[in-house]
Amino acid sequence: MTQKNIVVVGGGFGGLYTAKHLAKKLKKNKDVKITLIDKHSYFTYMTELHEVAANRVDENAIQYDLNRLFSRRKNVDVVTDEVTSINKKDKKVVTKSGSFDYDYLVLSIGAEPNDFGTPGVKEHGFTLGSWDEAVKLKRHVIDMVRRGAVERDPEIRKSYLNFVVVGSGFTGTETIGELRAWRDRLAAENKLDPEEIVFTMMEMAPTIMNMLDRKDAAKAERYFEKKNIRVMKSTGVTGVHEDYVDLNDGSTFPTRTLIWTAGVKASSQAASFGFEQGRAGRILVNKQSQVPDDKSIYVIGDVSFIDEDGTGKGQPQIVQGAESGGACAVANILADMNGQPAVDFKGKYQGFMVSLGPVYGVAYLMNTFHLSGFFATLMKHLINMLYFAQIYSGYNLFHYIMHEFFRIKGTNLFRGNISRYGNVLWTFPTRILLGMMWLVDCWGKVQGEGSWFTDKLRLPFTWLYPAQATSAASGAAETTSAASGAESSAATSSSVAPKFGLSYEYGHQPMAVFDTMPQWMESITKVMVPNKEVALAFQKGMTVVEIMLGLFLVIGFCTFFAGAMSAIFVVIFSLSGMFYWVNIWMFIAGIAVMNGSGRAFGLDRRFVPWLQRKLGKARYGVERSIYYPDSSK
Known part of the structure; x- marks a missing residue:
């Protein structure tokens, strides 16, 4: 063929x-x-x-x-x-x-943007039809605010700090909403009163956001009013100059930043x-x-x-x-x-969604559902994520999620609360403490009479002791460590009843998370550890893993993995009847150190970026500025 x-x-x-x-x-x-x-x-x-x-x-x-x-x-x-x-x-x-x-x-x-031949747009205005134009606009906004902050003449200062968006379609609406969300950071960085930075939307039609249902457009307009975004309806821009624009009523408006979003061709x-x-x-x-x-x-x-x-x-x-x-x-x-x-x-048009900034939006879905605020913005993100699923790109779906929610420097749908740019230095002590807990816990397991590397069974699983299940299990539990339920024998020999608590209290016996293993957990464990031979291999292997987790956490190597495994081990030990409530903090600490804590005084500072580059190159090749058939694959 x-x-x-x-x-x-x-x-x-x-x-x-x-x-x-x-x-x-x-x-x-x-x-x-x-x-x-x-x-x-x-x-x-x-x-x-x-x-x-x-x-x-x-x-x-x-x-x-x-x-x-x-x-x-x-x-x-x-x-x-x-x-x-x-x-x-x-x-x-x-x-x-x-x-x-x-x-x-x-x-x-x-x-591409359509300026309809309006004089001065190409020379003095900005459009938002490409990545290059977006970067150019961002840098211009930063420059204007910096200049405005040190300008003494009030009229010139106003022209620097007035930002105008022409057009109230998707691009114009989302742009002015996003710029408004940036305002307070810009003001703080330049020692300005935020109210001096003014945003104005100009629309030729008597109504705005005409691609939306009127009910949703009204919500959007009320949100703009709340954020002090000025909306000028029935206002056309007839000319653009360096420091002002001409309006259709014969007046002028001072601004050095006009963003044209009034149409496309x-x-x-x-x-x-x-x-x-x-x-x-x-x-x-x-x-x-x-x-x-x-x-x-x-x-x-x-x-x-x-x-x-x-x-x-x-x-x-x-x-x-x-x-x-x-x-x-x-x-x-x-x-x-x-x-x-x-x-x-x-x-196939499932609806329309428009964001008015990082935390608020409006949406009309399937000609039925009106959404606003958090849920409308969430829906917009879900639609964006759906596109990556439609083009079969889980890799880029992952990066979209990271950029939008975790690598964000400003606010976002969750108001920046899940950004990974929080200072990971303060999780460094937690990482060290958690790592030392594993190492100290394992000290008694690798030497002396309590060693887990002998042929003496230490795991308190009753089915492994057919002759004297109860007493044998109780005896085995004597050597269970602090991290995995240490001194369990004390609970059986002591006359003091166990007491629930989240810290050790003198004179009280700590309470186990589970006194006995739940039936469903026992069924699973019996399959995994059916006899003494497997149990001995399991207890030795588990000790080696605990030591590795401790070392990884102390030196800050693969801390995401080590933290996750620490949390998982706590759950497993708890369900196995070998863990106390007073040590439940280890579960929380395991999750906490997953947030890049190895980047503070740890090997992950260099290892993780290196690993990302290697894995990306191995699976997806090397990124280039120019591709041709002989260089694509």
Whole structure:
């Protein structure tokens, strides 16, 4: 069979979805080669650009390396290049550095901000259509606040500290909400009164957030009022200058930062391909997402125009639309290869969600559920996570969770309470104490009469002593350590009744967590430790593990693992009837030291980053700025 070449141009939401699903569906077909071409070596999570612009996450937090996304798919080549033209006659995609043959071509080149020719936007304004623009805006905001903080002239100072967002769509709403959340940190860093930093949203229409249900839009507007974000409706910007903007009522507004989010249009690249274009430059396609005069070319996402509802507006330019277009292209390419009829595009829109900052949002789901606040924001994160599941990338799903919840420097959905940037220095004493507990506990197990490395059974499991179960178990328990229920014999020989407590109290016998092993635990343990031979090996092996845990914790090596195992051992010892309530702190300490405590005076400071690099390289390869077929795999 002749090799089939599928070329996907654009590594955004739609292109990535398409390439991933084709790669999975055709992984057993050795006669198909998929090529993904993008001018960048990474996929940008475009819906989170505002988080970078407002310095809530690191600049690279929303970048996901394309080659790593496809490193396990040998039928995909990742190419870093820019497409210049499409030779439809010879079926070639022409790039700046070469050309690629295709049997099927999928265009997913996205959209870009549309300033509608407003004077001065390109020279003095900011847009938010790419990662570079988000980084540029962030650095500009920092610079403006720094300059405003030391400016003596009140009018000039106002222009520095006034921030204007034009447009109240998804991008504008989320951007101004995120910038407002950054305000207090900016003010503190520059010794400013936070109220001097002012945010204003300008909207040409008489209402704002017109993509939302009016009920949800009203909630959002009330939230903006609460946060002192000024909303100017029926206000159009007619010109942008260095330190002020012109408004449609003839007045001016002082600002050196105007962020234009008032509209989008198809990528300017679309005009160079020679296809028929419709509204806002979007390429016209039929209901099968194909170019009408060439059924081998599919156009999906923001750059495509399908009048699916007959209103003439086209499908919504949102992630769900790009995914739906990708699903249609995948289905029809497979159908054509198998000689089956094509299917129509069907937009799947489960609702709309918009964040108004890191802790508040509004959502309308499945035309039924109205959410706001915590649950709306949580739902937005879940939808973002779902996309990674849809493109089969658990690796990047993990990194999204880490960036959004644990590596966060500012506030987030949980108001920063679970950020790993808490000072781990203060868990250092806990780590040392927990490690020493294991080592001291094991001292009596490795030498002397109480050694666990002899052929004398120490475990108090009654079924291992068939002759005198009760007395033997009681005797064995005499050598059980402090960490695993030491001096259990004292409980049986002492006349003092055990007393519940979380610290040792003179004159009282500490109470075990469980006096006897629960029946279900006993059943499991009998299977794992059925006889004396296995029990002897088990008690020796367990002692070695305890010593290793102690050493790892003291030197700060693999502390996440050592802390987790410490907590697990406490649970096991408790259920086995070998642990006291007074030592339950070890469970809490085990969890506490998992939060990177090895980075403070420990080997993990260098070992963990080294291990992450090695494992990432072994499974996903080396990240590069430029990919081509000979360097992709």
